[in-house]
Amino acid sequence: xxRPSPNLTLAARQRHLEGKxxxxxxxxxVTLAVYLxxxxxxxxxxxxxxxxxxxxxxxxxxxxxxxxxxxxxTLIFTDPTWYMGYVNTLIYVAINVxxxxxxxxxxxxxxxxxxxxxDKHLFFWLLSNRMxxxxxxxxxxxxxxxxxxxxxxxxxxxxxxxxxxxxLAVWILEGFMRGVPKEIDETAFVDGYPFWKFFLRIFVPLxxxxxxVTAFFCFMFSSxxxxxxxxxxxxxVRTVGVAMTRTSSAIxxxxxxxxxxxxxxxxxxxxxxWFVRNYIAKGFALGRV
Amino acid sequence: xxxxxxxELVLDGQTFLSRTDLVLERGTLNVLLxxxxxxxxxxxxxxxxxxxxxxxEIRWNGKRVNGDRVQSRDVAMVYQQFINYPAMTxxxxxxxxxxxxxxxxxxxxxxxxxxxxxxxxxxLLDRRPQxxxxxxxxxxxxxxxxxxxxxxxxxxxxxxxxxxKLREELREEMPRIFEQSGAIFVYxxxxxxxxxxxxxxxxxxxxxxxxxxGRSTQVYxxxxxxxxxxxxxxxxxxxxxxxxxxxxxxxxxxxxFATTAPMAALPDGPYQAxxxxxxxxxxxxxxxxxxxxxxxxxxxxxxxxxxxxxxHGADRWVGVVHGVHDLAPExxxxxxxxxxxxxxxxxxxxxxxxxxxxxxx
Numbered sequence: 001x002x003r004p005s006p007n008l009t010l011a012a013r014q015r016h017l018e019g020k021x022x023x024x025x026x027x028x029x030v031t032l033a034v035y036l037x038x039x040x041x042x043x044x045x046x047x048x049x050x051x052x053x054x055x056x057x058x059x060x061x062x063x064x065x066x067x068x069x070x071x072x073x074t075l076i077f078t079d080p081t082w083y084m085g086y087v088n089t090l091i092y093v094a095i096n097v098x099x100x101x102x103x104x105x106x107x108x109x110x111x112x113x114x115x116x117x118x119d120k121h122l123f124f125w126l127l128s129n130r131m132x133x134x135x136x137x138x139x140x141x142x143x144x145x146x147x148x149x150x151x152x153x154x155x156x157x158x159x160x161x162x163x164x165x166x167x168l169a170v171w172i173l174e175g176f177m178r179g180v181p182k183e184i185d186e187t188a189f190v191d192g193y194p195f196w197k198f199f200l201r202i203f204v205p206l207x208x209x210x211x212x213v214t215a216f217f218c219f220m221f222s223s224x225x226x227x228x229x230x231x232x233x234x235x236x237v238r239t240v241g242v243a244m245t246r247t248s249s250a251i252x253x254x255x256x257x258x259x260x261x262x263x264x265x266x267x268x269x270x271x272x273x274w275f276v277r278n279y280i281a282k283g284f285a286l287g288r289v
Numbered sequence: 290x291x292x293x294x295x296x297e298l299v300l301d302g303q304t305f306l307s308r309t310d311l312v313l314e315r316g317t318l319n320v321l322l323x324x325x326x327x328x329x330x331x332x333x334x335x336x337x338x339x340x341x342x343x344x345x346e347i348r349w350n351g352k353r354v355n356g357d358r359v360q361s362r363d364v365a366m367v368y369q370q371f372i373n374y375p376a377m378t379x380x381x382x383x384x385x386x387x388x389x390x391x392x393x394x395x396x397x398x399x400x401x402x403x404x405x406x407x408x409x410x411x412x413l414l415d416r417r418p419q420x421x422x423x424x425x426x427x428x429x430x431x432x433x434x435x436x437x438x439x440x441x442x443x444x445x446x447x448x449x450x451x452x453x454k455l456r457e458e459l460r461e462e463m464p465r466i467f468e469q470s471g472a473i474f475v476y477x478x479x480x481x482x483x484x485x486x487x488x489x490x491x492x493x494x495x496x497x498x499x500x501x502x503g504r505s506t507q508v509y510x511x512x513x514x515x516x517x518x519x520x521x522x523x524x525x526x527x528x529x530x531x532x533x534x535x536x537x538x539x540x541x542x543x544x545x546f547a548t549t550a551p552m553a554a555l556p557d558g559p560y561q562a563x564x565x566x567x568x569x570x571x572x573x574x575x576x577x578x579x580x581x582x583x584x585x586x587x588x589x590x591x592x593x594x595x596x597x598x599x600x601h602g603a604d605r606w607v608g609v610v611h612g613v614h615d616l617a618p619e620x621x622x623x624x625x626x627x628x629x630x631x632x633x634x635x636x637x638x639x640x641x642x643x644x645x646x647x648x649x650x
Contacts, residue, residue, distance in 0.1 A: 183372045186339050189359040190366045191386040191437065205376035
């Protein structure tokens, strides 16, 4: 029996004491580390680029910015064509989430509580809307919105995204509502609650986790969707996604600025994920999402 | 007064209630007794207004209320599952029916605390229902039903999901709570023992129909037919085929016993005789007791009592005798029955002669 050498790590010593084979553990850890590294590379490269000058990006491959600069961020926060992109995006995403949840709540309640003629077909049809590529709807939306004067407004994009988000919201919420026993509804009615008071005071708090998850998914979809938001907006409500894909100036592509815009786009999403992370797990457990 | 007049309930082509008549008086406790799927819950849902009867009329204090909104009815209900509003504290749960009626705050507070005290929930008022034990959750649901002071309180197997100790405790409290309220209580249960303990009226239910309604002890002692006898009996009622010839009841291979007073006037012919498990004895306890030779299938010892599962010809019987008896299975043995404990039912199942002992009281 060999004595563990003093310069072994604590974990290694632990393994030594337990007398377990270390082969698999090491392989597993290395694999995991490589995998995580692999996942992080694009994000790291984005952050890395956002602190470089355009010259450095185009001429050298550097792992850390050699000529560290905040200029890219400064540009975004001072140039209205950039920062208004974020404002516009947040506005239409907020409108979309509000509409989707408001519309989907009663619809999901109906699907979860009542059986009516064609309910299963209707539910499936709602879902199938979610499966169509947005490109299919780009032209009809553009033509329709142009003729009714909705083109290049926040509500135009928000409404267009409802086509995909409402079915998704109905689907997720229905799963959460199904988990609430019908007896709660009936007890409330017997207790004297009119339907809307019951719905708002008792039922909605019960499925608040579901509403959180739904809002998150609507937010995610609406904020990353590019094709419809690009087709339905002009210059006045240009979204950040559109700004990022259209930015090529006289001197070519502004890589550094684009990277900084990218980083700033990721942040709100990451924040939202942080807040709803526990609920999402619950959503998955309920078999929806 | 709640009157059900020829109530039928058919949902999606499936019959849940078939022609039910029932009149419940103010200040009474009424037990709906029947096995699972007998229609107890369906009947309660109709009473509450959650389901509209397909046919028939339901009257509350003489006024027809078919199809009236649930909210406008004078009803409270407690389910078998512990149903509370999870987002509210126990206090808010109990207060909610009063708040929705728009009662003054002082009255709400006074009544809520009084009912909470009655239900022993006072130390738990700030908790949320999901942080309570099952018994406490059900007490919270009961408190919410009582605070409303509704004229009709429906309790659908309220103790079914509780453990033994709590059931005993709540069951003892129930009659006291009923007495204080003066409302019509309807209490569904699958257990005959519970129906007797609650000491009120019993409606026995079988396949969506009320087979008999009356004082619990009356229904227990004088079941109108085989079905009622079976429903209101645990362990099960025992039956065997007999024939009346003159003043003798003949069965098996020439065995017989003398007719009892209620049987004397019956015309001769075939009958179905029945008796309760508790009336079987292991020894000849009375002079006139009839002996049966049975095959013992299995014995279950519960402590102070022994359950005997017997085979008498083609019939399966259950006997309950006092004390612990260690008997060998598959053995042939004799058991005794006092004819005074024997009921006679007609071929259609209706009661022809009640047991003589039941007439004495």
